[in-house]
Every structure is written in C-alpha cells, then in structure tokens.
Amino acid sequence: MRSFAAIALLLAIPATIAQNPGKCSGMHVRRSAHDLSPDDWRRIEHVISQMRRDGHFDRFARAHQALFNFVHGSTTFFPFHRRFVQEFEDIGRKIDPDFAIPYWDTTLDYDDPASSPVLRDGTLGGNGQGPDRCLPNGVQGGWELGFPERHCLRRDFNNGDSMEPWVPAEVISSYIQSDDNLSLFREHIEYGIHGAVHLGLGGDASTRYAPNDLFFFMHHANIDRLWWLWQNNQHDPLDYNGPGTDGEASLHDTIPQNDDVDFGGDQAGAVMVLGYGPVCYTYDSAPDAPSEYPGSNSGDSNDPNRAIHNNTMSHISAFSGSSNTHGLDLEIARIRLAMNSDLSLKNYFPGIAALDSSRIITPVMPAYQQGSKCKGRPAKKLVHPAPMTNMWINMHGFDPERVGQMYDEACNLIDRLNNSTYVSPY
Numbered sequence: 001m002r003s004f005a006a007i008a009l010l011l012a013i014p015a016t017i018a019q020n021p022g023k024c025s026g027m028h029v030r031r032s033a034h035d036l037s038p039d040d041w042r043r044i045e046h047v048i049s050q051m052r053r054d055g056h057f058d059r060f061a062r063a064h065q066a067l068f069n070f071v072h073g074s075t076t077f078f079p080f081h082r083r084f085v086q087e088f089e090d091i092g093r094k095i096d097p098d099f100a101i102p103y104w105d106t107t108l109d110y111d112d113p114a115s116s117p118v119l120r121d122g123t124l125g126g127n128g129q130g131p132d133r134c135l136p137n138g139v140q141g142g143w144e145l146g147f148p149e150r151h152c153l154r155r156d157f158n159n160g161d162s163m164e165p166w167v168p169a170e171v172i173s174s175y176i177q178s179d180d181n182l183s184l185f186r187e188h189i190e191y192g193i194h195g196a197v198h199l200g201l202g203g204d205a206s207t208r209y210a211p212n213d214l215f216f217f218m219h220h221a222n223i224d225r226l227w228w229l230w231q232n233n234q235h236d237p238l239d240y241n242g243p244g245t246d247g248e249a250s251l252h253d254t255i256p257q258n259d260d261v262d263f264g265g266d267q268a269g270a271v272m273v274l275g276y277g278p279v280c281y282t283y284d285s286a287p288d289a290p291s292e293y294p295g296s297n298s299g300d301s302n303d304p305n306r307a308i309h310n311n312t313m314s315h316i317s318a319f320s321g322s323s324n325t326h327g328l329d330l331e332i333a334r335i336r337l338a339m340n341s342d343l344s345l346k347n348y349f350p351g352i353a354a355l356d357s358s359r360i361i362t363p364v365m366p367a368y369q370q371g372s373k374c375k376g377r378p379a380k381k382l383v384h385p386a387p388m389t390n391m392w393i394n395m396h397g398f399d400p401e402r403v404g405q406m407y408d409e410a411c412n413l414i415d416r417l418n419n420s421t422y423v424s425p426y
Helices: 004-011 038-053 056-070 077-095 169-178 182-201 215-232 325-338 350-354 390-396 400-418
Strands: 028-030 281-283
Touching: 038 056, 038 077, 056 077, 077 182, 077 215, 169 182, 169 215, 169 325, 169 350, 169 400, 182 215, 182 390, 182 400, 325 350, 390 400
Parallel strands: 028 281
Antiparallel strands: none
8 A cells, every 4th residue: 555655755746836727629518317218328337347447446546545634624625636536437438438427416315315216236235234234236247346345346235225315405505695704615516515415325335445336426426516516606616715725725835646547747727627637527407618718817816707607507696516407496485485484594595695586486386385186296394414423433534523503503504494385386
C-alpha cells in the first residue's frame, strides 16, 4: 500500500492554475439512470466488463482508499470526486465513444430505496446473497475483484432485505437555495445524502474501496449534479471556501491524486465549471455549460459578472434537489403555499420565497386532500432519513456533534413541512 508520505508529496506537485480553463470542443450528456433502456444498460455492461478485465476497477478502488483521508471532510470532496468520476468515464469512452456515466438521483427512491428500478436484474442488481453477501445479478452480477484482496462484489442492505430511508428532494432543494457558502453545502451533502446511500447499500459500497461498485460513480455523478445546481444558484459559482488539503481551501490546491489515478497535477480551479477544462459534460436535468467562463474578465469575487449566465436554462433561484423537472412547479407552488402557515419556511427556501407570483403555478389539490376517498396514492408525509452510523463517522474522522447538528436540521425541516399544508409531488 502506498504510504501517506508519498501521497503528501504528490499533493505538493506544483502546477499553474488555469484562471480561465479552455472551453471543451465536445460535450456529452449524463442521463438519469431511471430513464435508461435495456439496450443502454447492456452497453454499460459491455464497457465496465472490459474495464474490469483491464484492471481499472482495482485501480480506482485502490486510489480511493489511499486518498480517502484527503478527499473527505474537506472542501476538496467536490472537485476530487468530479475529477475522479470524469477520469473513469474518459477511460470508458475509449471502449465506447458514447459511454457516459448515468447519475442516480436517489431522491426518487428515498423512502423505499430497495424498490428502486435502478436495483433490478438488468440494471445495478439488488442485495447480496449468501454468507459473503455476493452480488448475484445486475451488470456486475457474479463479479470477482482484486482489491483489497480477491473477493466477490458484495452488497449488504442495512435493513435486511430493505434499506433505511435516504434524504428527500425537498431537503436538498433547501440546501441549494439557502446555503450561502460551499463549506456549509459540502457538510449538508457529505453528512447527509452522500453517507446515507453508501450505508444503505452496504458491502463494498460502505468501505474505503467503494469504487468496486459501479453505484459509486453513479452516486457521485448525482452529487456532482447537485453541486452544479448549487453553483448555478450562486452569485459566485467559483466560491471555494472551507478546510482544504493544507489550511484554508484555495482554487490553487492540487486535487489529490496518486499513481493509480493521476490527474496530471490538475488544480481545483480547473474543474469548477462544467464545459471547461477537463470536465466536458453536462446533465439532462441541470443547466448546460455557460457560453462564457464566469468571471473571465475579473478575479474580483464581488464582480456581478462572476455569476453563471446560461443561454439554455433561465437562471432561477429555486432549483430543486429532484431531477423530476415535471414536479418542480408543484414543489415550488406547494412550498409557497405552506409558507402562508409557517413563515419560517422562507428561511429554508429563500429562492422560492423570492420568486415573482407569476412564476407560481397554482397546484390542483388532490381528491384525498379534499376529504373524499380516492384509489390513487394516499398522501404521504416525508420521512426522516437514517442517521450516520458511528462506524461511518469514525471512518471519515467527522465531528460527531457537527454531523448530529446537520441531521437534526434536516429532520426539523421535514417536520415543519409535514406540519404544514405541503404534500410532496415526488
């Protein structure tokens, strides 16, 4: 195993930050895993099977374990995983030029994760079986892997044949709209939706070598999508504050890397904007790459030109944590309505509170809310996510009190929504 001293040396590699990384000559779109066809999944299986034979899964798992303490619990969490997933995807595109990592929007499955269509025989597969919890089905069914030793790919759901709840879209929407600095947003994401999904799947997914499971790349593609939404909602999308690899985070920080997965000395500033530098992709449920690099004429963070100006999606302040764009108008309208009875919700959803009334679509109240019986889905309250386990907190070196505070904040918001008129459209 590579020593931490050697890793630290790699972190110190000098590089020149690109204040305005070059615009990508070509782009590809990452799609929702929920929308993929059987043919799409077969193409994914072909690519990842070749990547396993070529040893890439072992390489990425080994690199993630070696760099683990550098890329969690600090601001580099976002740029590292953005660049890490991109590197994996680039290798896959050498096998199939149309290969793109699908993102798994886990908010669509948050209350009953085990029933997700992403965890079926023709997709990612389900729970592990037998005493070793080996994964028997899906695109990685029956796989053996070489790191950290020869073993079957394992899954072990954290509630028997089911999983404990994850994080609902509305909580993520609140973070996107209300978190005014990246350090806070990172804590909310890393201590919440990030850990909940890893722990829910269990097995390899709950270890330092989680990249053995393709889920890792799909989950982190979604985390990256949420970061991009947050960036598009900020006056300064290049905001990069909080703890870094050595003191306060800086765009000049070299993204942690090693011989197994080498980014060529890329700095955090090189991957801040999709469509520029090495990150030549966008998402089907998020703004496209901007036509111009934000702040290209100024290094002043107070310059209004630092904001992302996007030609393909209007810049609104009410981005949702859900990729279900058809439900966005209902989410906005119902939360706006709930604000009439609970004014504190404006603090959680300032983007919605600030919207002009012409942006609000009045939702149709379902029959079951009008006192009549209906054969449709009954109104369901949002449920609390599962808390982080002590094992997970200790493995990452997180502050337990801070993690608990973040968890209590999420549950408090859920309780406020449940005690209001709000009904989730998702």
